[in-house]
Amino acid sequence: MSNELMQSLKTSNDEEILLVSLIINPMLVNQLVVKPFMMSEEINQLSLKAIYEVIERNLSLDVPTIINYITASKNYDTGSLYERFSVLSTSELASSNIMVYQENIVEGYKKRMQLKALQKAIDNILVSKSDNVFHSVTGNFEAINKKADVLEKNSKRLADISVEFIQSLQESKPTYYKTGFKSLDALFGWQKGDLNILAARPGIGKTALGIELGMKHVQENKQAVIVFSKEMTRYDLVKRIHSSEAKIQSHKFKDSDKLELKDWERLYASLGVMSDLDFHIDDNHYMTPSYIRQKTREFISINKDKHVLVIVDYLQLLNSENERLPRYEQVTKISNDLKAIAKELECTVLALAQLNRGNENRQDTKPKSSDIKESGSIEQDASVIIMLHRDLMSEEDRGLTEVLITKNRNGSPG
Numbered sequence: 392m393s394n395e396l397m398q399s400l401k402t403s404n405d406e407e408i409l410l411v412s413l414i415i416n417p418m419l420v421n422q423l424v425v426k427p428f429m430m431s432e433e434i435n436q437l438s439l440k441a442i443y444e445v446i447e448r449n450l451s452l453d454v455p456t457i458i459n460y461i462t463a464s465k466n467y468d469t470g471s472l473y474e475r476f477s478v479l480s481t482s483e484l485a486s487s488n489i490m491v492y493q494e495n496i497v498e499g500y501k502k503r504m505q506l507k508a509l510q511k512a513i514d515n516i517l518v519s520k521s522d523n524v525f526h527s528v529t530g531n532f533e534a535i536n537k538k539a540d541v542l543e544k545n546s547k548r549l550a551d552i553s554v555e556f557i558q559s560l561q562e563s564k565p566t567y568y569k570t571g572f573k574s575l576d577a578l579f580g581w582q583k584g585d586l587n588i589l590a591a592r593p594g595i596g597k598t599a600l601g602i603e604l605g606m607k608h609v610q611e612n613k614q615a616v617i618v619f620s621k622e623m624t625r626y627d628l629v630k631r632i633h634s635s636e637a638k639i640q641s642h643k644f645k646d647s648d649k650l651e652l653k654d655w656e657r658l659y660a661s662l663g664v665m666s667d668l669d670f671h672i673d674d675n676h677y678m679t680p681s682y683i684r685q686k687t688r689e690f691i692s693i694n695k696d697k698h699v700l701v702i703v704d705y706l707q708l709l710n711s712e713n714e715r716l717p718r719y720e721q722v723t724k725i726s727n728d729l730k731a732i733a734k735e736l737e738c739t740v741l742a743l744a745q746l747n748r749g750n751e752n753r754q755d756t757k758p759k760s761s762d763i764k765e766s767g768s769i770e771q772d773a774s775v776i777i778m779l780h781r782d783l784m785s786e787e788d789r790g791l792t793e794v795l796i797t798k799n800r801n802g803s804p805g
Contacts, residue, residue, distance in 0.1 A: 411479040588777065
């Protein structure tokens with residue numbers, strides 16, 4: 392077993408986020424279920440052990456107290472520890488949803504222990520009967536899973552959830568936000584924790600609709616939007632936005648001499664409107680779900696009082712965290728990660744997706760959810776699937792784009 396492989400299974404980042412979240416918000420200790428031995432770094436093991444001891448003795452959960460407990464059990468330089476915790480406690484890593492990071496830590500621990508069990512089995516395979524080795528591995532795996540089974544506390548009593556729900560109604564907090572299109576609003580809205588998919592064949596207009604939905608979210612709902620674009624550069628997107636907002640034909644932007652005085656006036660007027668909008672565009676060339684998670688967390692930290700709509704253009708273009716996997720599995724993992732981001736950060740993710748040509752071979756050419764290219768688990772992960780369809784064969788409907796809701800977990804399709 393290579394040391395590099397074991398290193399790749401470490402969960403250092405999740406551990407640091409967990410620790411800083413507990414220090415900044417001690418009330419989160421009620422959700423603490425991860426055990427010190429599950430941490431992949433020794434300093435993090437000692438830190439979490441110190442936190443448990445502080446909690447048990449009903450002491451103040453602060454940095455000096457934690458450091459005193461660490462140095463009592465291990466000869467660490469106090470100055471270095473203060474510097475480490477000072478950096479952690481002033482970072483923007485803290486999260487109010489620590490269960491996601493605890494799940495990652497537990498999963499990382501299980502994988503590291505399982506790898507060790509497999510390595511031991513490989514070492515013994517030449518000196519033992521194969522059946523004995525097999526039973527040894529399965530027994531070890533069961534023991535590891537049992538030892539790591541600490542996540543039941545993630546559940547909540549129905550009565551507690553009901554109280555939270557009723558309180559949100561009494562406080563008039565919206566449980567969803569309108570899309571800005573009446574026909575769509577009759578079917579669904581943007582809800583925290585949802586992964587929504589907007590899918591179409593190339594050239595049908597999924598980017599245009601995605602951006603329009605984003606603009607309505609910031610203009611009409613007065614909320615915030617961040618777009619992660621792998622399909623187009625930020626300037627291409629801005630050109631589209633200004634073309635729509637200023638009512639200027641996009642081809643005029645290719646040659647500024649074609650812009651008339653009234654076009655310039657509209658252009659500057661649209662710029663004035665956009666100056667107050669929390670609409671951000673990220674067109675980084677290398678974009679993974681981890682990158683999107685990090686940047687979204689940063690964006691949410693400066694828009695704490697707003698519902699954030701995350702638009703990803705588009706899902707199948709995202710870089711995989713593990714490019715050695717088959718493409719189908721890569722896309723499945725990307726879809727799972729985007730769903731996790733929505734739940735973990737309590738935002739809404741609208742991921743644009745490409746369709747395959749399956750619908751073109753059917754008599755009814757309207758796309759289905761199963762037509763999503765390299766779909767993996769996209770169809771299962773999505774709360775809502777929006778599909779765009781344009782009948783190119785019909786003279787009567789040519790140029791008309793249909794918006795189809797083929798899946799709606801919170802309502803009916805339409």
